[in-house]
Amino acid sequence: MLVRGMRTLEKHGGATATRRRAAAKGPPPPPRRAARSAEAEAGRARVRLDVDERRAQLVELGLAEFGTRTYEEVSIDLIAQAAGISKGLLYHYFPTKRAYYVACVREAAARLVARLELPTDVPPLERLQVGLDRYLEYVRAHGGAFATLMRSGAFADRELAAVIDETRATLLGRLTSGMADIFPAPGTLSSPLLQIALQGWVGLAEAMSIAWVEACVAAEDARSTRPAPRADEVRDLLAQTLVAIVGSAVR
Amino acid sequence: MLVRGMRTLEKHGGATATRRRAAAKGPPPPPRRAARSAEAEAGRARVRLDVDERRAQLVELGLAEFGTRTYEEVSIDLIAQAAGISKGLLYHYFPTKRAYYVACVREAAARLVARLELPTDVPPLERLQVGLDRYLEYVRAHGGAFATLMRSGAFADRELAAVIDETRATLLGRLTSGMADIFPAPGTLSSPLLQIALQGWVGLAEAMSIAWVEACVAAEDARSTRPAPRADEVRDLLAQTLVAIVGSAVR
């Protein structure tokens, strides 16, 4: 509690650490500063949460932080401080900073996927339009956070790339489901070229939506610039391009 | 002379540092060990190069390293060791690791741009095709390095983003120069929507080319997979999509 300090001089940890340091440095270690009891005077008592709660809280916080700053700009200490916990606790939930980041990206992706539930009883082209509308709406609402999350630390490790690829595949699958009827030619739908074409279109969609959001922001800031395109213009452009590219690829 | 000036200030800098250290640690700073001349017994003598030579060497090395590993995987020590110099020297040429990275990316971009010099006396569509062919050839040849360089640490800072944006704009300008003749409607060519469309197409081109290279690699590894598309198929797909997207955007 209050006097919980002392920490009994860290009987073990201290001794071990001292020994190791001595071995590394040679000269006798500097006098150890006496451990003081903080925690009490810090004002905030130790709060014990349920595992899932804490995890959710941390991911939520990470969503906000990583959406604003870059991966490397966000330090573990910062997160811990913002969450009101110790650094060590974070490692109780996530083995590494990257794992924490991946968890956050995964959550963001899950939310995006959840928001893009589409009706299955409408014709493919209409579904595509509705899906694109929702996608653009999402990107517009989450603006920079979306771009930051998707691009900032991306592609550094396999796991992260897998999450992103999977998300893309899921969304693409939803948007294009049923479109096989439109383009006959049975075998061609899974041809290597079409695969590449579709991956390319996903890149197009992301680049275009990001450019659109930037144009929107720029248009708001300065009156001088011409107004940004409307969402439905962008949506139509995306839809038409998808049709065109698939048409070209299966030809 | 600038350097000289700083040199003069070193008296101050040193004092400041010492003061800071004392303030931080409390106890008087440990006696600085007398600098000895080891170096000789290290086997390799100190080599003194011309500024530009060394810079070029370091950038060349960085191209290789950053093309293989990720930004964070490449440590300054690694670079220094590979170059056979001390860590400190790197900071004589580049103020920071990121600056070094940016210099490398800038060089890579410059080479790409240089390779994409296009003849000006051919019709626009043909020029587009030739340009795309060269682009794909480059991406194919430099495979992963291209993707790694362009994506790994990207977008972390303004400067890097600027380099990449500028490169994209340059290439796009070359590929599309003269195409104004094809699509009449004078004012529309710089409409906001078209800008977005073109940025989107660049994203398409990058995503598609990366997917294509991956398909090529995969096809080489396993015989089971279907063969990767030919370069000219991808090129035509890209060209047709560009025409289609511009057509949609100016409509």
Place this chain on the structure above:
DNA sequence: CCTCCTTGCTGACTCCTGTTCAATAACAGT
């Protein structure tokens, strides 16, 4: 109410890597 006892939680430590700086040595001009 007390006592385990599980486990969420902490703080001090280590290690590693980017960055700084005073000192050193190679080269150019004299």
Place this chain on the structure above:
DNA sequence: ACTGTTATTGAACAGGAGTCAGCAAGGAGG
């Protein structure tokens, strides 16, 4: 050979990721 310039170095510093021994909140069983 002497000297000034500056490329080059080694050691120290800073600060952030990751580790670990021990502490305590809240329930289970007496």
